[in-house]
Amino acid sequence: IEKIQPNSLAELISFNTGNASLLQTVPAKRGKLIETAHFYKSTLPVIKKIGDFPSFAVGYGILCEINYEMNNWSEAQQYLHSILRIGKAKVDLGVLVPAYITAVKIRVNQGELNTALELLNTLEKEIYKRDCLHWLAVTQACKARISIEMNDHDAVRHWMDNCELSTEDELTLLQYYPFTMLIRALLHFNQPAKAMLLADRMLVL
Numbered sequence: 001i002e003k004i005q006p007n008s009l010a011e012l013i014s015f016n017t018g019n020a021s022l023l024q025t026v027p028a029k030r031g032k033l034i035e036t037a038h039f040y041k042s043t044l045p046v047i048k049k050i051g052d053f054p055s056f057a058v059g060y061g062i063l064c065e066i067n068y069e070m071n072n073w074s075e076a077q078q079y080l081h082s083i084l085r086i087g088k089a090k091v092d093l094g095v096l097v098p099a100y101i102t103a104v105k106i107r108v109n110q111g112e113l114n115t116a117l118e119l120l121n122t123l124e125k126e127i128y129k130r131d132c133l134h135w136l137a138v139t140q141a142c143k144a145r146i147s148i149e150m151n152d153h154d155a156v157r158h159w160m161d162n163c164e165l166s167t168e169d170e171l172t173l174l175q176y177y178p179f180t181m182l183i184r185a186l187l188h189f190n191q192p193a194k195a196m197l198l199a200d201r202m203l204v205l
Contacts, residue, residue: 037066057083061095068102073109076102088126097123097135101177104142113146120146137163141181148188160185167198176202 067076107116147155186195
């Protein structure tokens with residue numbers, strides 16, 4: 001791998017990660033999180049030797065998500081900090097958004113809901129700055145998740161009424177998190193049949 005040229009290595013990473021999300025990696029799809037983590041941990045030092053270009057932020061993003069899934073929350077946050085040290089402006093939103101969302105989920109699980117909201121507000125400022133507003137669907141869904149934790153029924157209902165999602169919509173990986181949130185919201189409002197219908201459909205992703 002050390003003989004790979006910088007452009008080729010960047011393409012290799014892109015090929016393995018799709019849109020830089022853990023959901024897109026083939027090994028991760030097969031549940032092989034340890035193997036996926038090993039690949040990126042072994043690749044990152046080589047990338048740094050070749051050149052300090054933002055592609056290795058992808059590896060940090062994947063490792064952030066993997067460590068969250070394996071309940072290594074402290075290490076997951078360290079990888080987020082590694083991404084931020086590169087500089088938000090240099091990191092593609094396809095890396096930055098999943099990493100931030102992972103950090104938000106950690107805060108939610110720790111009961112730090114206000115801190116989670118602050119992280120989302122920071123992320124949304126970056127999204128607006130780059131005029132990539134399609135990412136707001138993810139951040140707004142994440143805010144709805146926090147509203148459930150706060151028992152803010154009106155906020156959850158407002159999200160459901162405005163998210164433009166339904167259980168019959170075509171499913172895409174880019175909308176995976178909003179659809180997952182829709183399942184939570186349906187359960188929150190005691191609609192298990194609709195929630196199960198959507199959950200069954202999402203199993204194919």
